[in-house]
Amino acid sequence: MSVNVKAPDWSKNYPSGGRQIGPAWQREWDALADGQWHDSAVLADLGARAGACADQTARRMLFYAAAHGLLLKQERLDETTKRWRSWYRRADLAEVSA
Numbered sequence: 001m002s003v004n005v006k007a008p009d010w011s012k013n014y015p016s017g018g019r020q021i022g023p024a025w026q027r028e029w030d031a032l033a034d035g036q037w038h039d040s041a042v043l044a045d046l047g048a049r050a051g052a053c054a055d056q057t058a059r060r061m062l063f064y065a066a067a068h069g070l071l072l073k074q075e076r077l078d079e080t081t082k083r084w085r086s087w088y089r090r091a092d093l094a095e096v097s098a
Contacts (some may be wrong), residue, residue: 024051
């Protein structure tokens, strides 16, 4: 498990350079340190609380991290709500916990 490892940036000091999104992204990255799949809503809530930012801001960080290859994304149908939900896991830990 790689908790307390600095969350990676995908451009110069972004997102870790931000006063709010830096802590939000770091909290999400730490939550993903177990190599398992995590619901984006749960991760976004953790990030928003850590960074004192909007839930949508924290959720977008996950989307961008996946677009830059740092996270893997999976869509799952929530049988209760009949809506698709995004789940994420760290790409660097995917082999370890597969």
